[in-house]
Amino acid sequence: MEFKTFVFYFLSVILVFAGLRVITARNPVHAALYLVLAFFTASGVWMLLQAEFLAIALVLVYVGAVMVLFLFVVMMLDINVDRIREGFWSYLPLGAIIGLLMAAEMGLVLGGNYLGLFESSVAQTSADFSNVQAVGRLMFTEYVYPFELASVILLVGIVAAVALTQREKRKNKAVDPSQQVFVKAKDRYRVLQMPAEKRD
């Protein structure tokens, strides 16, 4: 077995295990941590496919930022596992349909090569080929309008998130830093001259 194949199967086993544990772990924080592990190993698999930009971006964005905020929320929520399980049987048909659909889609993508639906082979590139540069060049030449459009949508998302959390004026007792900076010592205290009293 080639070393690369060994690495692939090693990462895949971890990935599948982590993916299964995400949905079977009872503790929501553990589930989120297994999701982190799944992202990390998936990035390893992408690295094997010579998609180093995607692999690093996955770790940077999903592991480094998204999952951190996710963990914040999961840790602070008071999650009652029994109440979540209450509606299990009523949700099962819908969940099963979605699950089957996803499995079918994955089957099409993975089985596509064998069924001859489409051609897909990973182009082998030399070691000094810069994936990042290639992605960047395409993004700012051929796909510049979709890219700019996506960034505007993200900006709207940011503004909306800020607007949603700041709907009413909050009673904030914070002091304006520009006022703080200009405070002089004599604004805060005054020195009194007290003549010494004579003892009788």
Added chain:
Amino acid sequence: MMVDALQGFLQGLFGSVFPLVWVVLKIVLIIAPLLLAVAYLTFWERKVIGWMQVRIGPNRVGPWGLIQPIADGLKLLLKEVVIPTGSDKSVFLLAPMFAFAPALAAWAVIPFNDTLVLANVNASLLYIMSITSIGVYGIILSGWASNSKYAFLGGMRSAAQMISYEVSMGLALVVVLMVSNSLNLGDIVGGQGRGYFADKGLGFLSWNWLPLLPMFVVYLVSIVAETNRAPFDLAEGESEIVGFHCEYSGMAFAVFFLAEYANMILVSTLTSILFLGGWLSPVGFLPDGILWLFLKISAVLFVFLWIRATFPRYRYDQIMRLGWKVFIPLCLIWLVVVGAWMMSPLNIWK
């Protein structure tokens, strides 16, 4: 010569698994001196702060107190690791590793000179940014797993601080990679060796710190905040506030401590490479070399200690204000300014 001989010997010894053995050997050659440097950085910190406060610092164990870090390490090893009741044991023990491992893994792509680098990858700067962003898990998880409200609040506080300053750090790096036209750390250093002043023999004026001075200052302050060091050390402001590792003891605590110092060395190395010309010599008549890199790292580390001994601790809302309302807008404006500069005829990074 000696390296070649060793390589040949090991090749005979291990046969087909030789490349793996060779890489492991190189990793050990990076990690072992790093851990030693971490130990002596704690010693150096206590000495420097001692001198700044007109004290002597550690001076009892060994000549000039030089064995002190070893003694500290042994003491921490022998102490009991107390695991609080009701804590999540596996996550509790996993958290220090999460904090420490990224600080070591990032060294894989750090170049020491033109050729001396473990993995010379094109996207090394991206790799470092993504690997170091994992370090925040150590803080969040330790806060949560301790099953203590104090540790949890401390973890939230430190994690929010680290995430905030990662943004301004990242934006400062974007400016650097814009002017270097590369994500490869070796190329970024190489780019700093060219320019008007470098041709005149005054290389230190061609390094990135001068043309990108605002970004250099932002980066320098951000790394202090990112490593949770004074004056941004709300994680363990021992005199007034409790932090994420208040339930940790013995070696589990020591690993957090080691992670902090390993991170300090890592970000100092990054500052030296990105802004201070890496292994390049400051003047034309002296040769470039790895010694310059070590000298620059030590200088940046000294600034860390100097800052710690000089400034009073920031208040938490002031830290957040500095990160979000001062540094990020400053970085964004400077990004546009440098972009316009590069497009103008005055571009100095051709």
